[in-house]
Amino acid sequence: MTLDTTKHAAQTPEAEQPWAELGLKQDEYERIRAILGRRPTGAELAMYSVMWSEHCSYKSSKVHLRQFGDKAPESDALLVGIGENAGVVDVGQGYAVTFKVESHNHPSYIEPYQGAATGVGGIVRDILAMGARPVAVMDPLRFGAADHPDTKRVLPGVVAGIGGYGNCLGLPNIGGEVVFDPCYQGNPLVNALCVGVMKHEDIHLAKASGSGNKVILYGARTGGDGIGGVSVLASETFDDSKPTKRPAVQVGDPFQEKLLIECTLEVFKEDLVEGIQDLGGAGLSCATSELASAGSGGMRVELDTVPLRDSSLSPRRS
Known part of the structure; x- marks a missing residue:
């Protein structure tokens, strides 16, 4: 099998690529080709698909979300x-609180327990990446009609996933709410919120400047679960005629994450971190590109050195 390098991509402009299956529109694919001056490699196409997804780029809602800053x-x-x-x-006396809420709607619809559990895991990592110790979680939820069979399928797993993951991390769930309405049938809203506490001087940002910094990837090994989640799953409409994409729902490991929390806080304490970014739904593509773009230079990533849980994964799928 020929490795799809940039040179190979330039020499094979008419090679068919699965841009539609990755959630890209035709005009988006054509724009990628125009930007690069050639067709993208398989790895580049995969990176564009996740970074230009609704989940990561907020392409349909950024015009509204921007108003919060403006x-x-x-x-x-x-x-x-x-x-x-x-x-x-700032909450006074040199202390600050950090908080964020994030949704894990479609993954929770497909696999209620793991979809909701990894929603908690992801939001906890966001708080940790700011330099804070996570102290509590909350969960505002929206489901379809209370007496609908599908609500009875989704709700127990979502509640158990949120509670179970938070308990394993030692984080109390200090509040939440549940609303039932037919408008959420087939598309529940599963929101997770995490709160953290820190000193002002402990704040860390997703920005790394200067040349020669060592980039360390740590946490769980990269597996097949979660792949395709943000490029296709997060924006998909479900119906009975389509197969569910179970591999696109990530499988969490709260006990490993608890170790990562303590490890990361210890590294912060030793003042060893220039910049930090957690791996969200777009995985390595998101963490590496955002960390580099927010800094003052680029980043060289050796995908061959990424620890794998599935040895059959190729660079475009890791």
């Missing part, structure tokens, strides 16, 4: 605002 009143209490992993607010 219209926000000036406040000395707001230490970190829009653009970072989470917001940070």
Whole structure:
């Protein structure tokens, strides 16, 4: 099998590529080709598909979300605002709280327990990446009609997933709400919120400047679960005629994440971190590109050195 390098891509402009299966529209694929001046390699196409997905780029809602930054009143209490992993607010005496809420709607519909559990895991990592110790979680939820069979399928797993993952991390669930309405039938809203506490001087940002910094990837090994989740799953409409994409729902490991929390806080304490970014739904593509673009240079990534849980994974699928 020929490795799809940039040179190979330039020499095979008419090679068919699965851009539609990755969630891209035809005009988006053509724009990618125009930007690169050639067709993308398989790995580049996969990166574009996740970074240009609704989940990562907010392409249909950014025009509205931008108003939160444009219209926000000036406040000395707001230490970190829009653009970072989470917001940070001064609460006095040198302390600050950081918090964020995030949805895991479609994954929770397909696989209620793991979809909701990994929603908690992801939001906890956002708080940790700010330099804070996570202290509590919350969960505002929206489901379809209470007496609908599908609600009875989804709700127990979602509640168990949120509670189970938080318990394994030692984080209390300090509040939440549940609303039932037929408009959420087939598309529940599963939101997870995490709160963290830190000193002002402990704030860390997703920005790394300077040359020669070592990039360390740590956590669970990369497996097949979660692949395709943000490029296709997060924006998909479900019906009975389509197969469910179970591999696209990530499988969490809360006990490993608890170790990562303590490990990361210890590394922060030793002042060894220039910049930090958690791996969200777009995995390596998101963490590496955002960390580099927010800094002052680029990043060389050796995909061959990524620890794998599935040895059959290729660079475009890791």
